[in-house]
Amino acid sequence: MNSPYTLETKMEQPKKTKTLDLARIRAALPGQIAAYIFLLPALMLYAVFAWFPIIQSILMSLHDVRLGGEWTWVGLDNFALMLRDPAFEDAWRNSLEFAFWSLALGYLVPVIIAILVREMRQGKGFFRVVYFLPTVVPTAIAVIIWRFIYDPDIGILNEFLGQFGVSRLLWLQDATLAKPALVAVMTWGAFGTTALIYLASLQDVAQELYEAAELDGATPLQRIRHISLPHLYPVMSLMFVLQVIAVVQVFTEPFLLTSGGPGRATLTPAMHIYNRAFIRFDMGYASAWSVTMIVILGAFSIIYRVVNYRLTADR
């Protein structure tokens, strides 16, 4: 207890009678009131804008809720409806594919970048800033530029590929191309953060380790494999989880670039929640999707942690 009255309570402790407990509470009261006055703004704001909505999300999923209308208890009907919704399978399969593309395009690149930037004797600061710049850019503005780059008729990507004889591609309008094209935009906007985190972690590797390895005749590649990479493994493991969780929640890029199309090829669960809640005003049904998302993401990080723990324990 670090309360202002620590000294008094300590002196009174040996007696331990009920009246003294009351006295102690009375003595601590002004301090407690002050403590709660400072907490009050946060408590009120979190209650209204976080805790209450979180509970409501669960409650709404069990009700039929229309905007500004009555709540009708429907039990698990929303969930049953969700499982029959053809969009359910599509949206979650898209999420899986997005996660796959995102890991394929962007999981190892930041690691390589960090290891190489760490080696640079010139231009280190320049690279660090440049890679980081897209991460501060508002997505809604970046997509105006990307829309132009991807344009099938006048976009520079097709013009550029045309120089090598590649015929014009419908980047955002073709069901198979739209996913990687969107993931490229997401990766562009996110890899810098990850690279910087790896780079910061690499700064902690003791230089003596490299020196000792060098003396023992380890080649540079071996030094990367046995010193740099093992040092990064814990962070890489964390980044894996964070990247998948972020990709599954993606909204703005598909919403603004493809509106989930063509067809449902880039529809994500977050977009479907938006469509149901704010276009069709079916808030109960949308909440069933939200709750499902919490469950799936929670299960994913728990399973990942258990598997990862088993694997590292074996080593």
Place this chain on the structure above:
Amino acid sequence: MDRGFFSNVELRTPKGRFFYSLAFLFLAVIAIVTLFPFLYAFTSGLKSSTEVVKSLNLLPENPIWENYSQAWTRFEMPRMFANSFVIVTGSVLLRVGVSAAAAFSLSKLKPIGGRFISLGFLLTLMIPSIAYFVPLYTTIADLPIIHTSLIGSYWGLWLPYTVDAFSIFVLKTFFDRIPGDLTDSARVDGANPLQMLTHIILPLSRSILIVLCVLAFVALWRDFLLPYLVLTDPATQPITVRLFYVAGDYSLNLQMAASFLALLPPLLIAILLQRYMKIGLTLGGVKG
């Protein structure tokens, strides 16, 4: 002496030089790809409306600088910027202020049940925000108990944006490291908790407060969905929401000029305040 997996001696050998140049080239190519959308928007913004369609000419034949002033006035960018600025600055100040007060209480005033409250804050970090976005919106549209709607008002953004448990935990960790002796002696000298916060804790935490302000500024400046739903009147919308919807009405060169102008504030912050952003990112990496 600074070294990585290559020693400085190795780098002077022909083989070392070769690998170094290769690595440099690789990083440079990625840097060019990364910067390309910015540069391309900038040069396209200088082209005429017919030239912009011939996209392979990276550099304009005759740069038309008026495009930028045209975009500035035609898109009414001053108002969009002002809206963004008011929304984001208000939110940042509220967020950091509320978080600092809460963190100070949890760290130095030891409220009964503080652990339980911390758990409540932690919960908001673990649940993805999109998962309670719908009831958040209905809450903003109809506040509990007082039944007021904040739709169309900046309060509808300022208040929800204060919720950021990450700020509270970073500040609490930082405050925990400020020796208790300092606050205790202030208390003996008759300082009340508010004076302790404003005269001792906050001045000592200036650096971390700046880091959190910069992080919050950039993060909130980027946000799209909440302002898109809360601010229905176009005249009040921030640049991230408004520009996307008006862009389509204008020729591509003006679109690009406006986009480039819109990107400047966050880019400048990232470049000028990179030191603080870097600290903030590594804080985020440790957070888990």
